[in-house]
Amino acid sequence: MAERDTDVSIDDDDGLLSAGESPALIERQQQEAQRRLGFNPALILGLWGAAYLFGFGAIFLTYPTAVPLRLPGAVAGVLIGVLFAATTVISIVTGVRSGRGLRGPSRAAGAMYGWSWTLGFCALAAVNIGVTRLGLPDDAVTLLWSGSSLLLVGVLYLAAGALFQDRFQYGLGVWMLVSGACSVYAGVPGNFAAVSLAGGGGLLLAAGYFALRHPHLQTAA
Amino acid sequence: MSVTGSVPGSMPELLPELDPVIHAQARLRVTVALAALPAEDQITFPRLQQLLEMSAGNLSTHLRKLEEANYVQLTKTHQRRTPVTYVSLTRAGRRALEDYTAALRLLLTPQADKSVQPDQPGG
Numbered sequence: 001m002a003e004r005d006t007d008v009s010i011d012d013d014d015g016l017l018s019a020g021e022s023p024a025l026i027e028r029q030q031q032e033a034q035r036r037l038g039f040n041p042a043l044i045l046g047l048w049g050a051a052y053l054f055g056f057g058a059i060f061l062t063y064p065t066a067v068p069l070r071l072p073g074a075v076a077g078v079l080i081g082v083l084f085a086a087t088t089v090i091s092i093v094t095g096v097r098s099g100r101g102l103r104g105p106s107r108a109a110g111a112m113y114g115w116s117w118t119l120g121f122c123a124l125a126a127v128n129i130g131v132t133r134l135g136l137p138d139d140a141v142t143l144l145w146s147g148s149s150l151l152l153v154g155v156l157y158l159a160a161g162a163l164f165q166d167r168f169q170y171g172l173g174v175w176m177l178v179s180g181a182c183s184v185y186a187g188v189p190g191n192f193a194a195v196s197l198a199g200g201g202g203l204l205l206a207a208g209y210f211a212l213r214h215p216h217l218q219t220a221a
Numbered sequence: 222m223s224v225t226g227s228v229p230g231s232m233p234e235l236l237p238e239l240d241p242v243i244h245a246q247a248r249l250r251v252t253v254a255l256a257a258l259p260a261e262d263q264i265t266f267p268r269l270q271q272l273l274e275m276s277a278g279n280l281s282t283h284l285r286k287l288e289e290a291n292y293v294q295l296t297k298t299h300q301r302r303t304p305v306t307y308v309s310l311t312r313a314g315r316r317a318l319e320d321y322t323a324a325l326r327l328l329l330t331p332q333a334d335k336s337v338q339p340d341q342p343g344g
Binding site for chain 1: 246
């Protein structure tokens with residue numbers, strides 16, 4: 001190969017490096033840095049996808065439907081509660097850990113984006129509980145929650161797409177908006193099937209995409 | 222782009238000069254890792270150390286050399302009374318890495334051409 005001609009080595013206290021070795025070293029270090037510093041949403045998307053699929057799937061199965069399986073309400077309630085609590089904790093821990101030891105404009109943007117999930121869902125709960133107190137039929141309460149939750153999730157993925165310049169996450173946001181709107185028109189218990197299959201399924205597909213996609217970060221080379 | 226044969230024992234034909242500050246395994250790794258951060262972002266010394274799997278002493282030595290060349294900026298600050306050092310690549314450092322990779326490309330690409338085309342233009 002070109003080894004002989006590229007023998008531009010510098011005797012350093014770190015050892016010799018020939019020009020021929022440099023490109024591979026750069027490539028390796030870039031991938032390592034991207035893997036360790038870049039935030040890959042695959043894990044969080046996958047966990048939320050599973051939580052939606054199984055949690056809302058379980059709620060759907062508490063109703064008399066064409067599916068020959070019936071779950072007691074308590075079982076489904078505990079299942080979805082545990083799934084959502086665990087996934088929320090893991091999401092927050094993962095998000096905070098990814099920014100450990102970093103500061104600067106992109107870190108601030110990431111932290112603001114992370115907080116918008118918390119703030120958004122707190123406000124959504126306040127609005128929905130406030131409206132519910134005025135007296136709504138049970139089905140309306142159910143549809144209000146499933147529709148508004150997916151709407152907020154959709155909008156936050158639109159924001160992620162804009163913030164991280166990622167068309168795929170923007171597309172996921174559109175998909176969640178459509179799923180949320182359709183869930184309301186599906187009625188009860190069809191809305192639970194819509195949130196479980198379209199919402200959870202969409203998140204799981206997105207997780208698969210991010211797991212396979214090569215992580216991209218800005219690099220100098 | 223400076224093209225000289227200043228490295229002892231190098232070929233007599235024109236070779237791009239590789240920046241000796243970056244052209245060392247450890248400092249190249251440090252520079253590439255810092256360049257992976259978005260511009261103007263900073264990383265703490267411990268997280269950088271963890272990322273590169275280098276000893277603290279080793280990393281300090283190389284960061285000092287990079288700082289002397291004005292390629293990295295070290296910012297000392299306090300967080301809850303604990304001293305913290307943030308490291309970031311300067312604009313000059315980012316530029317130096319770009320120049321280095323460009324010089325590498327120049328240095329490595331003509332070699333392949335030469336084997337099939339001994340009559341180099343300008344050689």
